[in-house]
Amino acid sequence: GAVVSQHPSRVICKSGTSVKIECRSLDFQATTMFWYRQFPKQSLMLMATSNEGSKATYEQGVEKDKFLINHASLTLSTLTVTSAHPEDSSFYICSARGGADWNNEQFFGPGTRLTVL
Amino acid sequence: EDQVTQSPEALRLQEGESSSLNCSYTVSGLRGLFWYRQDPGKGPEFLFTLYSAGEEKEKERLKATLTKKESFLHITAPKPEDSATYLCAAYGGATNKLIFGTGTLLAVQP
Numbered sequence: 066g067a068v069v070s071q072h073p074s075r076v077i078c079k080s081g082t083s084v085k086i087e088c089r090s091l092d093f094q095a096t097t098m099f100w101y102r103q104f105p106k107q108s109l110m111l112m113a114t115s116n117e118g119s120k121a122t123y124e125q126g127v128e129k130d131k132f133l134i135n136h137a138s139l140t141l142s143t144l145t146v147t148s149a150h151p152e153d154s155s156f157y158i159c160s161a162r163g164g165a166d167w168n169n170e171q172f173f174g175p176g177t178r179l180t181v182l
Numbered sequence: 183e184d185q186v187t188q189s190p191e192a193l194r195l196q197e198g199e200s201s202s203l204n205c206s207y208t209v210s211g212l213r214g215l216f217w218y219r220q221d222p223g224k225g226p227e228f229l230f231t232l233y234s235a236g237e238e239k240e241k242e243r244l245k246a247t248l249t250k251k252e253s254f255l256h257i258t259a260p261k262p263e264d265s266a267t268y269l270c271a272a273y274g275g276a277t278n279k280l281i282f283g284t285g286t287l288l289a290v291q292p
Contacts, residue, residue, distance in 0.1 A: 069225075099280075108186075108282040109226070109269070158225045171280070173218075173225035 088159030095161035205270035
C-alpha cells in the first residue's frame, strides 16, 4: 500500500511554544489529507480535513487559530499547534487520500506523540 | 448522532483460540464500514472495507462480516503476532467522514 510519513515522531516542548508536524505522502499525490488526535485508550477524533490549495475544514470544537493546517502541495500537509499547553499533549495522526471520492482508501501516517510540559 | 461502539474493550486469547470482535454502528446512510489494525505508537493499518449487509471479506486469519446494525471481525486460530488494537470506522453519507470506534485491544498469548 501507499506510504504516509510524519515528522517528527515524537516531540516534547514547553508550554507556550509552537510545534509544527509534517505529513507527507511518499508515493502518491494526496488530494485530501486528514488530521486526527487520539488520547490514550480513546478513539481517533477527526480534527480537520484539508484539500490541496484550499483552506482546511475544521470539526466542531477544534480551534482553527490554535491548530493551523497548511496543505500547500499534493504531497505535504502541516499541522502547527500554536501556543501549546499541557492539555494539547496527545497522539496526532494524519492520513492521506489519493482521490476526492470517499471510497478511495485513506492511508495513515505513523503518528506524532506531542508532550507539552 | 452517528456513533460506532466496539466490544469488548479488551480480549485476551490463547494462541489458536478463535473469537470475534463486535462493532455496532448507528450511522445514517452508511456507505462503508472499515476495519483497521493499530499497533502501539503507530497509525492505523487498513484491513477491510465492507459496503453492504451480507458482505464478507477474508485476509489470512481474519474475516469481516457486515449486517445492517453491526460488523464482526472473526479471528481464527490467532497467533501472538495478531496482538494489536482493532478499530472499526463507519463512513456515513450525512457526515462524509470516518467515525471511529474506541477499538478492541487484543492480546494473544503463546
